[in-house]
Amino acid sequence: MRREIRRSxxxxxCLLLAGCGGWQSAMxxxxxxxxxxxxxxxxxxxxxxxxxxxxxxxxIRALSRERAPRTAPVDVDAxxxxxxSVFISAAVAATVIVISGFxxxxxxxxxxxxxxxxxxxxVKVSGxxxxxxxxxxxxTPAENFQTANEIHIPVGRNVRFQLEGDDVIHSFWVPxxxxxxxxxxxxxxxxxxxxxxxxxxxxxxxxxxxxxxAHMAFFVIAEPQADFDRWAxxxxxxxxxxxxSEAAAGQQAFLSKPCAACHSVRGTAATGTSGPDLTHVGSxxxxxxxxxxxxxxxxxxxxxxxxxxxxxxxxxxxxxxRDELLSVSAYLASLK
Amino acid sequence: xxFVLLLACIVMLSGCEREERQLRLDPPVADALxxxxxxxxxxxxAPPEIYFALHRPYEANAYNLNQGKRLYAWxxxxxxxxxxxxxxxxxxxxxxxxxxxxxxxxxxxxRDGRPHGMPAFRDKMTADQIWQLAGYVQTIGAYSARTAxxxxxxxxxxxxxxxxxxxxxxxxxxxxxxxxxxxxxx
Numbered sequence: 001m002r003r004e005i006r007r008s009x010x011x012x013x014c015l016l017l018a019g020c021g022g023w024q025s026a027m028x029x030x031x032x033x034x035x036x037x038x039x040x041x042x043x044x045x046x047x048x049x050x051x052x053x054x055x056x057x058x059x060i061r062a063l064s065r066e067r068a069p070r071t072a073p074v075d076v077d078a079x080x081x082x083x084x085s086v087f088i089s090a091a092v093a094a095t096v097i098v099i100s101g102f103x104x105x106x107x108x109x110x111x112x113x114x115x116x117x118x119x120x121x122x123v124k125v126s127g128x129x130x131x132x133x134x135x136x137x138x139x140t141p142a143e144n145f146q147t148a149n150e151i152h153i154p155v156g157r158n159v160r161f162q163l164e165g166d167d168v169i170h171s172f173w174v175p176x177x178x179x180x181x182x183x184x185x186x187x188x189x190x191x192x193x194x195x196x197x198x199x200x201x202x203x204x205x206x207x208x209x210x211x212x213x214a215h216m217a218f219f220v221i222a223e224p225q226a227d228f229d230r231w232a233x234x235x236x237x238x239x240x241x242x243x244x245s246e247a248a249a250g251q252q253a254f255l256s257k258p259c260a261a262c263h264s265v266r267g268t269a270a271t272g273t274s275g276p277d278l279t280h281v282g283s284x285x286x287x288x289x290x291x292x293x294x295x296x297x298x299x300x301x302x303x304x305x306x307x308x309x310x311x312x313x314x315x316x317x318x319x320x321x322r323d324e325l326l327s328v329s330a331y332l333a334s335l336k
Numbered sequence: 337x338x339f340v341l342l343l344a345c346i347v348m349l350s351g352c353e354r355e356e357r358q359l360r361l362d363p364p365v366a367d368a369l370x371x372x373x374x375x376x377x378x379x380x381x382a383p384p385e386i387y388f389a390l391h392r393p394y395e396a397n398a399y400n401l402n403q404g405k406r407l408y409a410w411x412x413x414x415x416x417x418x419x420x421x422x423x424x425x426x427x428x429x430x431x432x433x434x435x436x437x438x439x440x441x442x443x444x445x446x447r448d449g450r451p452h453g454m455p456a457f458r459d460k461m462t463a464d465q466i467w468q469l470a471g472y473v474q475t476i477g478a479y480s481a482r483t484a485x486x487x488x489x490x491x492x493x494x495x496x497x498x499x500x501x502x503x504x505x506x507x508x509x510x511x512x513x514x515x516x517x518x519x520x521x522x
Contacts, residue, residue: 185490261411261460274410307360314406316462319363 024175024202030222031177032194033113040109047098113179114192120157127163127170127183127205130212130313131276131289136232145235146264148276149218150284154228155198163189171207174220180206195222202290211312217290238267239279239335250331253324258316265335275315282335288313300329355484357399358390361464365390370447370463372440378448381440394471395439395482401498402486404472407465411457413473419494420476424453428476429495431503437479442470477503 021028029038124135134147153159163172165183172191173180176199181191195201205216223231242248251268254260260270266279281287284294288310292298304325306315320328361369365386374381387393394400408414416425426434435441435450446466449456457466472486475498485499 256459258460258462305360311359312357316465317360317363317366318462319366 023200024204026175028176030195030197030199030201031174032196033178033192034176035196036109036112037179040106043105044102047102051098117158119160119192121153121159122162123151123153123159124162124164125151125172125183127165127172127209127216129167129210130205130216130310132216132218133166133276134218136235138236143236145232145266145279146277147235147280147284149286149289150221151203151218152221152223152228152231153193153195154225155195155222157194157225159193159195161191161193163191168209169207170205170209170216172203173206174201174203176201177220177222182207193220195220198222198224200285212310215289215291215310217286219285219290221285234283235280239265241267242331243334246327247331247334249323250327250329250334253320253328254331257320257324257328258318259328262315278332278335280335282333294333296329296333299332300325303328355398358393358397366463369467372443374440374444378444379435379441380438381444383440383443392439394467395474396484397471398484398486400468401472401475401484403465404468404470405486405498407461407469408472411460411469413469416453421495428473429503431477431479433477437474437477439467439470439474442473443467446470446473472498475499479503 026034026041027038029035122137124137126133126135132149132151134149134151135144136146137144161172161181163181163183164187165185167185169185170183171180172183174193177195178191178193181189183189199222201220201222203218203220205213207213209216242251254265255269260268260272262272262275264271264273264277264279266277270278281299282294286292287294287298288302288306291310292302302309302315303318303320305317306313307317368384368386371384372381373384394404416423417428420428422428422430426432433441435445443466445454446457446461446469447463448458461469475482475485476495478498478501481499481501481504485497488497
C-alpha cells in the first residue's frame with residue numbers, strides 16, 4: 001500500500017503541475033507584465049522554500065538532539081554562548097537581507113508592469129453586472145465600435161485598457177497576460193498589456209461583484225496585426241441584413257419586442273444601450289459572459305429562460321411565441 | 337427561566353431569514369400579472385388575483401424596489417420626470433398623483449401611456465419589469481414610510497430618500513398646510 005502511494009506521488013505531482021498551464025494561468029505567461037510577475041512569483045516561492053527547509057532542519061535538529069547534562073545555572077560555557085550569538089545574529093541578518101531583497105525586486109517588477117513605449121491601441125472596458133462592455137476608438141467617431149465579453153488585440157503591440165466599473169467594483173484579470181486591475185465606479189483605472197504570443201486567453205472578474213460573479217468571464221484574443229485589422233474592419237460594419245425570410249422575421253420580432261429597448265444592432269432601429277451591443281453577436285465565441293459557446297441553440301436557450309441559466313442577471317424573460325423564438329435566434333446567430 | 341431564554345433565542349433566530357428574491361416568474365404567472373382590471377376612466381381598479389397570492393411583491397420587497405430604481409434609469413424616466421421632481425412630465429414628489437397613487441394606475445400609466453406625452457412601454461418592458469418600476473415610482477412620493485427601500489444613490493441625494501415618505505409632509509395640515517386646498521388627508 002505504502003509503495004503504491006510512493007509510486008503514485010510523481011503522477012500526482014505532474015497532475016498538480018498541469019494546473020499551471022492552459023489559457024488562464026499566471027504560470028503560463030504570454031504577456032510582458034505577466035512574465036515579470038511570473039519571475040517574481042518563482043523567485044519568492046524558491047527563496048521561501050529554501051528558508052522554510054532551513055528552519056525545519058534547525059527545528060528537527062533541536063528536537064532530536066540529546067540534551068546536554070545539566071550544569072549549575074551560573075556555570076557559563078563561554079564558547080557555546082559565543083556560537084549561539086553568532087548563529088542568532090546570522091539568522092537575523094539573513095532575514096533582513098531576504099526581506100529587503102524581496103522588497104527591492106518586487107518594486108522593480110511592479111514598475112516594469114506599466115509597459116514602456118507608446119500605446120498602439122486604446123480599448124475602454126466597462127464592468128457591469130455581469131458582463132464586460134468593450135469599446136474601440138477609431139480615428140473618427142464614425143469608426144468607433146462596441147462589442148462585449150471578447151477583446152481582440154494585436155500581438156507584440158502595447159494595448160492600454162481604460163477600466164471603469166459602471167455599477168459596483170469589478171476586477172479585470174487575464175492571468176496569462178497581466179496582473180489584476182480593479183474597475184471602480186467613478187474612478188478610471190488603466191492597465192497596459194502586451195501579448196508576446198498569439199492565442200486565446202481567458203479572463204475573469206477577480207473582485208466579488210454579486211450573484212453571478214463566477215459567470216463574468218471574457219476572452220482576450222491576441223492575433224497578428226493583419227488579422228486584427230481585418231477583425232476591426234469587420235466589426236466597424238453595420239449589422240448584416242437578414243439573408244432569408246426566417247432571419248427577416250427574426251429581425252422584425254427583435255425590433256418590435258422589448259429586445260430592442262436594451263440592445264443595439266447597428267444599422268437597424270435597435271439602439272438600446274443598457275445591454276450588450278449585438279451588432280456582431282454571431283461572430284463572438286461565447287454569449288452571456290462566457291456562459292455558452294455562441295450557437296443558435298444556446299442563443300435560443302438564453303433568450304427563452306435567462307433567469308434559470310444565470311439567475312439574477314438583468315436580462316428579463318421576454319414572452320415570445322415558438323416561431324418568434326426560433327426566428328430571433330436564427331437572426332442573432334446570423335449577425336456575423 | 338431556561339425555557340424563556342430558549343424561546344427568546346428561537347424568536348431571534350427566526351429573524352435571520354433573508355428577504356426572498358423572486359428572480360424568475362413562471363410564464364403563466366407573468367401573463368396573469370399583466371391582466372389588471374382598470375376602471376373605465378383608466379384610473380384605479382384591481383390588480384389580478386395573482387398579485388395578492390404573491391403577497392403584493394412589488395410594494396414591500398427591497399429587491400424589486402431596487403430593480404425598479406435601476407429600470408427608472410435604464411428606460412430614461414428621468415429625462416421627463418427628473419429624479420422625481422418632474423420636468424416636462426409631472427413630479428412624483430409632490431404627492432399629487434394625476435391618476436391616483438394606486439399601483440394599478442401607475443402600472444397602467446407605464447404600460448399603456450397617458451395623454452400629453454407619457455409614452456407606452458408595453459413593447460419595451462416585460463410585465464414583471466413594469467410592476468417593479470411602478471413600485472419604485474410609488475415610493476418616490478409615498479405618503480407613508482415603508483420597511484423596504486431601494487439602495488441609496490451613489491451620487492448626491494437631490495431629494496429625500498424613498499423610504500422617508502417625502503410626500504407625507506405635504507399633507508400635514510399643521511398650522512400652515514403646504515397646499516391650502518388639499519382636501520382630506522389621504
